[in-house]
Amino acid sequence: MPFKQFMELLLNPMFDSFYQDDIDAVNAKFEAQKIAFAPLSFQAARALRDLGILELVSSSRKKGIAIRQIAEQLKLSEYGIGVLMEMGLGMGIFKLKRSESSELIFTLGKIGFFLLNDDMTKVNMDFSEDVCYQGADDLMKSVMTGKPEGLKRFGPWTTVYEGLSQTSEVFQKSWFGFDHFYSDLAFPEALPIVFEQKVKHLFDIGGNTAKWAIQCCKYNPDVNVSIIDLPGQTAVAEKNAKAAGFENRITTIPCNVLDESTKFPYGADAIWMSQFLDCFSLHQITKILKKIYPAITSDTNVYILEPIWDKQRFEAASYSLQATSLYFTCIANGNSKMYRFDELKQAVENGGFVLREAHHNLGINSYTLFRFQKKMNVYVTRFSAWTDEHPPKLNFVPMLFRRRLSDITKMVVQTVHDVSEGLSHTHVTFASEFGEIQRQYKISEGILSSGEVSPAQFSLSVFNIPASASSIVEQNMVGYSAVFSGNKSFENGLKEAVVPILSGREKERIFVFADERIPAEYATIAKYPNPVCALALRLSSKKTNAICELDYSSLPATETAAEQALYFLNNRLPQ
């Protein structure tokens, strides 16, 4: 997981307003009344827009306009125009102009401006009215039954998708208006991310009109795209692909991704699902991913493009997604929604995947592009431990070199050698609580007695000498890291070694922990005699030749890091 995303999750980026209840009681009561009268105010706003009243007030600009004038122009009653405009005033759609007149003079407020001119607001309002209004009355029942009860007002269908073609013209117009408005805005920003890695054959699941497939073919001259959809649903896609001249590169594969009795087709090196999973429940999402799992390799990227309500830049966008969820509940299918980052991630990971990265804020509606891969397990392919207080002899090391080595370095050289012999070189992570503490003590003693530091001692006194000495012995030039983390040095060092494998960046790594006996002089300030332990693990993403799967979950807290290492040795490795 990239650092940026990790930090984002850690800091929880949701709006402050989700945490702070800083509205005062008077305004809270006002907001409660806005909610309580919402059906009436919604219908007033719609009538203000659709009767042309917003337009007339907008045209009056700063001069403003009276109810009477609008009634005259629209040939409607002053009464009818009046009730709508007075409600509009309360809603902030209009503002009054201070005037000498006994009539109220209205001008268009900013909220009215958006109702009149903003395409997204128009699309949302039409969708609310033509698709959701009547059926929303059955929202509570839908929550209780788990079925889209509001859909029954339109026809005897289980989901809106079944019945869509049989709904009224106005229903379809608003439904598609809403669907199209939101679906494609993030594509241009998604393309370079997807094609950053070479893609030869992309499967677009639920790619109905082939819009994404065509854009891929235009963007990348080599890619072939297969649109996966229900058998018999791909006619439009094929037509559009042909019209765009990509009939040879865009194909369709009939497949019901929810059907466990059939197999998902092989051959993809990238899977694409854009605004597809929000039509399914979390349970179904996991099922879909489990169906995909056996058909792809550990290198196949699974891209998911979704608007995520807790990853929005604007509260208005979050709000719109939360409201859209309710449409799914009472009209669409009764069980899907616009998801929260964590819940969608978890549902996909439950299918055997792991999130590799997530890009937020794609397109003006802040979509999130997830990249998942099959989950990488970490395996222990070799391990070696040294727990004797007398260090190993190191017969395989030239004498001139080995006689200068401290106890801890000898233990590290020995155990790393054990897990390296005959195998390819790999990065080493070294962790220790005390490091070369005997040598450090001798230097301190020398300073106190003679006021001088032995150059030989000093040159070997740095913390990473055990790892560097070992790399010299092994002639391993891949590199090493050294982790010092107090009495958590074992646990945190192990994490440092595991992360590159889990994230797919490395396939193998050696982890070695060691601590020697501390000088007796330290007994008054530390546990003495402390346990002596070195433990080297060879870790791999591949199961081949594994001794066991690595359990890198948290370890019991101990007084010294070596005790955690011993616990791990005794409990998480074969005896």
Next chain:
Amino acid sequence: MPFKQFMELLLNPMFDSFYQDDIDAVNAKFEAQKIAFAPLSFQAARALRDLGILELVSSSRKKGIAIRQIAEQLKLSEYGIGVLMEMGLGMGIFKLKRSESSELIFTLGKIGFFLLNDDMTKVNMDFSEDVCYQGADDLMKSVMTGKPEGLKRFGPWTTVYEGLSQTSEVFQKSWFGFDHFYSDLAFPEALPIVFEQKVKHLFDIGGNTAKWAIQCCKYNPDVNVSIIDLPGQTAVAEKNAKAAGFENRITTIPCNVLDESTKFPYGADAIWMSQFLDCFSLHQITKILKKIYPAITSDTNVYILEPIWDKQRFEAASYSLQATSLYFTCIANGNSKMYRFDELKQAVENGGFVLREAHHNLGINSYTLFRFQKKMNVYVTRFSAWTDEHPPKLNFVPMLFRRRLSDITKMVVQTVHDVSEGLSHTHVTFASEFGEIQRQYKISEGILSSGEVSPAQFSLSVFNIPASASSIVEQNMVGYSAVFSGNKSFENGLKEAVVPILSGREKERIFVFADERIPAEYATIAKYPNPVCALALRLSSKKTNAICELDYSSLPATETAAEQALYFLNNRLPQ
């Protein structure tokens, strides 16, 4: 009109937010989305309340509660609870607690508190759902046809009142819940205002359940109340009156106040209409008042108790009234509403009435209590003018007294005498631009030449000498006012005299204006020779013996006040 109310109208007390569009674009767009998705968010809020979710979150207090826990307790799906609660988060009903948990932890926000606990909010929401929701879908059509199109979903009635008894139990429950919640809260504060003046027989128009009538009888031991309602609608009132022990003091009079072919009953010294006129259009309101007009005297008070949307203390209350208007449009009758102060006042005044006073903010829902009376015209019953530069002789005044009087005082004494002779004494308003300017000049001259002031001159030098001398001559001890208002002295003096009659506080008054020739020495700084004029008008609220009705509308601006007086004499009085 009392000063307080006058100032209130002058200063326009509507909310600043009705004039200031100080929302920023980001939040305006957010508000627009709240409106666009209002049907869904409303139904979510209702489900959160009615499924007991608000209650559970409230009970969790500061600890907070997760979706999962609520789903378990209510035995509903996490999915269903989740979509509702996420929408509630966006709506500010809930707040999140910062926590280590990967689950969202919800606490109740202030808006949620009101949805759960505030009776008014509950009543409003039930009314919106059970009475208005389905029919509100026909609001735009209702505006176009002038008929309550939404009512057709419930039955084939012209108004909701016709069909109410045939609607469903839930409709009736929410309808009456709304009606009762709002109707009676202002009564305790209205009683002392109504009974400040003696009331023997009060007519309560549309007093259905006799609630007000019973409270009147309890409050005042002498009053009798007649409930005026449609024939056959008064059974409940009679029953309740009897149950309260007031069957002898509360009677019912069948009368259709909209039927022009029948007469309104005589005998009321006060008329009461509480939340009655909002069931009628402005045109119908004028008709109702016109029907009442011939049956009452000019002393009868007509009390109207209404919630007025532009006289509310809180925006939430204004908003609720604006929304309630929409209910009248699409469900109740298609043509009535909750009125604005000016439009209701105008509709009543168009029936021949004049507003005497208005008390705002009665009860917790800020009702306005209007007191109207039949409109008072002002009549001129006598007038007298003097325009000769030589003052009148005043033969009817003792010589010793008259020889000390200035020209202006002589003119005032003469003209006031003309309009007083043989009639009862009444208050006099005296107005002048220059007053006793000749005497004032002589005093100034004396100071310059001798350094002394003549005591005789000085004692007569005050501005109101003309009025006081006249009152001595007429032996009129009722009192007088003196108005000095520059070259607007005639116009403003006349207003000062008219207002007590218009407001019903006085029945008669004498107005006298006068200006003498100014000394020639002032020619360099003022118009010279200035016109000389005195004009006395005897004004009355009664038409009996009137010469003409007083036209007290604005006069053309002139260089001196006397020219306005001459204009008035020549153009607004019979020649």
